[in-house]
Every structure is written in structure tokens, then in C-alpha cells.
Amino acid sequence: MKVALYNHFAQDVHEGLTAREKHLSSKYFYDDEGSRIFMQIMQMPEYxxxxxxxxxxxxxxxxxxxxxxxxxxxxxxxxxxxxxxxxxxxxxxxxxxxxxxxxxxxxxxxxxxxxxxxxxxxxxxxxxxxxxxxxxxxxxxxxxxxxxxxxxxxxxxxxxxxxxxxxxxxxxxxxxxxxxxxxxxxxxxxQKNPRTIRTAYDDPHGITKAFNMNLLRRINSELDADIQIDQFDFYCDYNPQNGEVNSYLVSLKKQHFHSTVLNTTFYFEKDELIWTELSKKYSFTxxxxxxxxxxxxxxxxxxxxxxxxxxxxxxx
The missing domain is CATH 3.40.50.150 (Vaccinia Virus protein VP39)
Incomplete structure (x- = not known):
């Protein structure tokens, strides 16, 4: 792929989904639809x-x-x-x-x-x-x-x-x-009670899940891909020892999808993770x-x- 021909989103998706540990940058959450979903997140009592x-x-x-x-x-x-x-x-x-x-x-x-x-x-x-x-x-x-x-x-x-x-x-x-x-x-x-943090980032309404899933929809739309959205799930974890919340998309089966724009087929094992976001919690020190x-x-x-x-x- 001649990455110079593509925008930053395309380049980063190609790099992230062909890496040994797959990842997508959280900065791409905020297209117009993502911004609308995040406004819903901000209104949740858990957040x-x-x-x-x-x-x-x-x-x-x-x-x-x-x-x-x-x-x-x-x-x-x-x-x-x-x-x-x-x-x-x-x-x-x-x-x-x-x-x-x-x-x-x-x-x-x-x-x-x-x-x-x-x-x-x-x-x-x-x-x-x-x-x-x-x-x-x-x-x-x-x-x-x-x-x-x-x-x-x-x-x-x-x-x-x-x-x-x-x-x-x-x-x-x-x-x-x-x-x-x-x-x-x-x-x-x-940094605070771990349960308070965990619930804020894995809400019972499924809004944070939709926020992450929108990354896959964006890839389908902007990069002409054929991802089966329902074959992915969302997971997040909070580690109170280092103050890090990490969020992931999870492949529910062994699968692949193709992007016409990138002229690339991406392969996933069952239960393979795509890391999407870090949310660090700080101490005053x-x-x-x-x-x-x-x-x-x-x-x-x-x-x-x-x-x-x-x-x-x-x-x-």
C-alpha cells in the first residue's frame, strides 16, 4: 500500500490492524456520529x-x-x-x-x-x-x-x-x-474507588459500547470495508494499581474483512483484541x-x- 496516497485515518487503520497487537487510535472516535454518541456518554449518571x-x-x-x-x-x-x-x-x-x-x-x-x-x-x-x-x-x-x-x-x-x-x-x-x-x-x-471508575467506562446502557463500535462503522463507511459489526464485542478493564482503564474491541470468531480503499484484507483470530483507548487516572504526586x-x-x-x-x- 502506498500510504502517501491515503489520509491519516486510512494509514493508522492499516498500521493498527496489521500490527501484532492490534490497535485503533481513540482520536478517531470523534467523527460526527462519534461526537453525538459521546454527548450521550457525558449525560449518563455513571459517567x-x-x-x-x-x-x-x-x-x-x-x-x-x-x-x-x-x-x-x-x-x-x-x-x-x-x-x-x-x-x-x-x-x-x-x-x-x-x-x-x-x-x-x-x-x-x-x-x-x-x-x-x-x-x-x-x-x-x-x-x-x-x-x-x-x-x-x-x-x-x-x-x-x-x-x-x-x-x-x-x-x-x-x-x-x-x-x-x-x-x-x-x-x-x-x-x-x-x-x-x-x-x-x-x-x-x-484515582478513586475502582468500582466507580469501572462502571463509568462499562455502562449498563451500552452507550460506551456503541461509542467503540462506531470505529468499525467508520472503517466500513470511509474505507469501503465489509466488517460484520455484530461479530465484535466491547470490553474494558481498570487496574487500580497503575490507574489505567483500557478499552478493547473483541473478535467473537475467526474472521476477516476487506477494505477496498486500502486494498487489504485484515484477519482476526477468535477472541483477538483491538485496543481502542487508554483512560489514565492520576494521583496528585x-x-x-x-x-x-x-x-x-x-x-x-x-x-x-x-x-x-x-x-x-x-x-x-
Whole structure:
């Protein structure tokens, strides 16, 4: 296969499903359909991160504002903004305080960005919002050259989707493109009762399963494949010793499927796994160590009342 002829999704699917240990990147969850399913996940009572972070940003945005030391006009740049329901709480307080800023949400889904802009303008009439559709890194590179101070938002615990080496690499890249004094407010899920975490990622409604299965539907649609969706299942596991939730698709039989776009047939053994996602849960010691190694200083950890989750504020 001449991979240069194909997009990143096609290349990564080919690489991941021909590897000895099969894998698909969780960043591909969020096509338009995946974004819709994830909005359902965020509304589940079992999925505590959304409610916890909503509580933090609803009740502590004043305290966050007080720790932001920008005098001139600045940007609030959000990576993976989703529906913006949590961020709206923060932006509302900042507007009430007279802060002069431009809100720049970044998402790979154009549909999600269009809906976000419409909803934000309805709720916050005076908001200067300039959505960007694309990859985090591409947009970050464009913004870094402007010289305008930035408060970066990386909410929802998304950093937990990266293995430590990749998380550190991402945070170092953020740091490299930030000016002295720029700040990062990042959602990080905390280690807690393992049952609470397990239920959040293997819900009884089957919504998380549908979220993972959508990867297979996307391969069928975009890569002209003939996957039998009902011949795969979903499984996840939480290890409280290292704080990692790992999610998988499971082949229910020995099977194969063909992609016309990739001109490749992919083979599976019965019970073979496709790793789809890591969701890391952090201790405060790990947060401090990660910040320091990436070149940041922890300013404050803002937490919900149960201490399930933190929005941690770092400064370069």
C-alpha cells in the first residue's frame, strides 16, 4: 500500500490492524456520529467526570479567574471543546469580570464546532468566538506566532487518553509553543474507588459500547470495508494499581474483512483484541511530577466536592 496516497485515518487503520497487537487510535472516535454518541456518554449518571468538572467550573470559575494574571487582551484556546456546556460556565464568569478575550475552540468535527458556536452565541451574546476545525497541533502552531497571551483549556480528562510518554511529549509541545506566563487549565481524573471508575467506562446502557463500535462503522463507511459489526464485542478493564482503564474491541470468531480503499484484507483470530483507548487516572504526586517534567509549575488544583476530579492550573 502506498500510504502517501491515503489520509491519516486510512494509514493508522492499516498500521493498527496489521500490527501484532492490534490497535485503533481513540482520536478517531470523534467523527460526527462519534461526537453525538459521546454527548450521550457525558449525560449518563455513571459517567462522573462530566458532572464533576461541571461542578468545578460552575462553582470555582471566580477562583480560577483570580489566578489568571493577564492584563492585556488574551485568547482562551480550548482543545477538544465538545458541546461546550462546561466551558460556558467559565466563559460566563470571565465575561462578567470584564475580561477581554477571544474564545478559540478547536475540534476535528466541523459539525460539533458549528453547533458549539450557535449554542455559545445564544447563551453568551457578547462572546467573541472563533472556532477552528482541525488537529490540535496544526492549529496550535498557527496561534503560537501571534504573541497574544493564551489560557489553554484541555478539559474532560483528555490527557488521560495518552500513555505517559505521549502525554509528556504533548505537554512539552504545548510548553514549547507557549509564551512565558501563558497558562494551561487541564482536567485530570483522579484515582478513586475502582468500582466507580469501572462502571463509568462499562455502562449498563451500552452507550460506551456503541461509542467503540462506531470505529468499525467508520472503517466500513470511509474505507469501503465489509466488517460484520455484530461479530465484535466491547470490553474494558481498570487496574487500580497503575490507574489505567483500557478499552478493547473483541473478535467473537475467526474472521476477516476487506477494505477496498486500502486494498487489504485484515484477519482476526477468535477472541483477538483491538485496543481502542487508554483512560489514565492520576494521583496528585503524578500530577506534580508530570507538570515539572513538562516545564510547568502547578498553580492550583481545583476539585469537585467528592475529590473525584481536578481542573489543575499550570503556568509556564
Amino acid at each position: 462522573y467526570p462530566t458532572a464533576c468538572e461541571f461542578e468545578i467550573l460552575s462553582q470555582q470559575s471566580q477562583a480560577i479567574f483570580n489566578r489568571i494574571d493577564f492584563i492585556q487582551k488574551f485568547n482562551i484556546v480550548e482543545f477538544g471543546s465538545g458541546d461546550g456546556s462546561k466551558t460556558k460556565q467559565l466563559l460566563k464568569v470571565f465575561l462578567e469580570k470584564g475580561a477581554d478575550f477571544t474564545y478559540i475552540p478547536i475540534d476535528i468535527s466541523q459539525e460539533a464546532n458549528d453547533a458549539l458556536k450557535q449554542n455559545m452565541k445564544l447563551a453568551l451574546h457578547n462572546l467573541d468566538i472563533q472556532p477552528r476545525t482541525g488537529d490540535y497541533f496544526d492549529v496550535l502552531n498557527e496561534l503560537s506566532a501571534t504573541g497574544v497571551p493564551n489560557l489553554f483549556l484541555f478539559l474532560g480528562g483528555n490527557i488521560g487518553n495518552y500513555k505517559r510518554e505521549a502525554a509528556l511529549e504533548l505537554l512539552k509541545k504545548f510548553n514549547a509553543d507557549m509564551n512565558k506566563g501563558d497558562m494551561l487549565l487541564m482536567g485530570m481524573d483522579l 503524578e500530577i506534580e511530577a508530570l507538570a515539572k517534567e513538562a516545564g510547568f509549575k502547578v498553580v492550583n488544583n481545583f476539585m469537585d466536592c467528592r475529590h473525584f476530579f481536578t481542573d489543575t492550573l499550570w503556568v509556564k
